[in-house]
Every structure is written in structure tokens, then in C-alpha cells.
Amino acid sequence: xxxxxxxxxxxLTSIVLEKLVDGGYPPEFVAIEKTESKYPNLTExxxxxxxIPYKIIEKINSEExxxxxxxxxxxxxxxxxxxxxLKKELLDTCKFINLHMGILPxxxxxxxxxWKIKNGDDVFGATIHEMTEKIDSGRIIYQCEKDxxxxxxGFDFIRQNYLMAAEGLMECIRSGKIEEDKKETSPLPKGNYxxxxxxxxxxxxxxxxxxxxxxxxxxLQFYGNPFFYxxxxxxxxxxxxxxxxxxxxxxxxxxxxxxxxxxxxxxIDGILELTCL
Numbered sequence: 001x002x003x004x005x006x007x008x009x010x011x012l013t014s015i016v017l018e019k020l021v022d023g024g025y026p027p028e029f030v031a032i033e034k035t036e037s038k039y040p041n042l043t044e045x046x047x048x049x050x051x052i053p054y055k056i057i058e059k060i061n062s063e064e065x066x067x068x069x070x071x072x073x074x075x076x077x078x079x080x081x082x083x084x085x086l087k088k089e090l091l092d093t094c095k096f097i098n099l100h101m102g103i104l105p106x107x108x109x110x111x112x113x114x115w116k117i118k119n120g121d122d123v124f125g126a127t128i129h130e131m132t133e134k135i136d137s138g139r140i141i142y143q144c145e146k147d148x149x150x151x152x153x154g155f156d157f158i159r160q161n162y163l164m165a166a167e168g169l170m171e172c173i174r175s176g177k178i179e180e181d182k183k184e185t186s187p188l189p190k191g192n193y194x195x196x197x198x199x200x201x202x203x204x205x206x207x208x209x210x211x212x213x214x215x216x217x218x219x220l221q222f223y224g225n226p227f228f229y230x231x232x233x234x235x236x237x238x239x240x241x242x243x244x245x246x247x248x249x250x251x252x253x254x255x256x257x258x259x260x261x262x263x264x265x266x267x268i269d270g271i272l273e274l275t276c277l
Contacts, residue, residue, distance in 0.1 A: 105191025
């Protein structure tokens, strides 16, 4: 099946692209949305590594993208991470399939992983669906979920999460669930939309158990450093180590500073060692 890939220069798009190549389904072309990032463009590097034609696009909703579709005779775009909502003019040119990190319609929006981590969840999912003008509301083609209880630390956790989604896409392609002809679809139920997180959303909730905070603090490192206040000083936490845990219900006892960059968080259910900036 011939198709093109659209995405950004970050981890999800590059993981999906690598998985497609390894599985024997390289895209005919890759459209990369330009972003202002201090990190290397991983998607561009992957394209260069495998000699896949690509172009970095300043504005996705533009004549430049339309011309790429026309010149390359693209009938299907697989989208894996964008910072732009596609407009009708673009969506009408060919079929667009989105790899969404969340189970629709319950988890809509680009930041569902953040909120599931924040809530202490262990089961994460992905949805592959047709794209329409309404965000995360097109026909569902495929869904998958996986329990990540044993994966704790930030980038490893997100990487495995993204790999699950990429493997789901491969299964979709192999089984023929993604068809090139466009289909009229009814919108999904309203569901729940999760907004972008803010700085205050990184504050550690000490009402949660030590074990939950151990997972939350380490997993959130992919997005930024959680924080708490100690003697009116804001302390950012770069990692948490579980020193002791029981199965009792959490009841916050206190935080003790043991060095300039180490604090111990005592709860009735255990003890966490917090490494701070």
C-alpha cells in the first residue's frame, strides 16, 4: 500500500517512521512540520538514514502542502504528531489517518498521556482514526491498549508507549484495515477533551501513595520536572527512588531535607527519596 507520512521532528513521528521501514512499509514521502526546538530533528535524520524523500514545511495548512500532495499523487497521509489542526481545504485533497495517543472518544486532545500519567494510570492506549474537521472525531479504524505497570522512568516509558502505537499501525496496514478510498463517517460521541498542561499541573500531590508518586514523578520527566514547596521554597524533582512501601492507605506525614539536593518524603505507606535541582 502506497502512502505518505506527516508529522513533526520529535520522538513519536521518528519511532513510527522507523517501525514502518523495519516492517517493510516505508512511506513514499514524509512531510515534516517545522518546529522551534532545541533538539535535533529526529524525523529528518530517519528520512536521511533510509533515503526517504521528505520536506520540512513551514506551515502545514498552505499551498506548499497542497502542491506536495499534487506532485506526489498522494492518496493517503498517515499523521503521527502535529502541532496544527488540519483545515478542510487540506483534508478534502486525500484521505488522512491519525495515530492518536489515547482511546477515543474518552481521551481526546494532544496531551492525554500527560493526564493519564498525572492520574497514576498504568494502562495506556492508542487509536487510529480517519481525520475530519472536528478534532479526534473521525471513524475509528483500530484501537489498542497495554499495561505499562513495570515501566517507570520517563523516556523509556514514553518510548515503549509510542512503540505500542507504531506496532498498532503496522498491524492495521498488514491487515488491510486502512483503505485508500475516502468514506463518509458519522462523528464520534463527544467524549472528553484534555487540554494542554500548565506549570501548576506539575505540582506533586502528596495525598497520593508513595508508590503512585514514585511512578508519576519519574514518568512526568518526559514533559518536565514535578515540584513541591519546602519551607516556602519551590523544589523541582528530577527523580524519585522508592525506599520503603507498605500496602496501607496513604496519609502524608512530612518532608525532610537531608542534603542540598535530596529530600525524604514520608507517608504512612512508605518513604520516597526525592532528588531535586
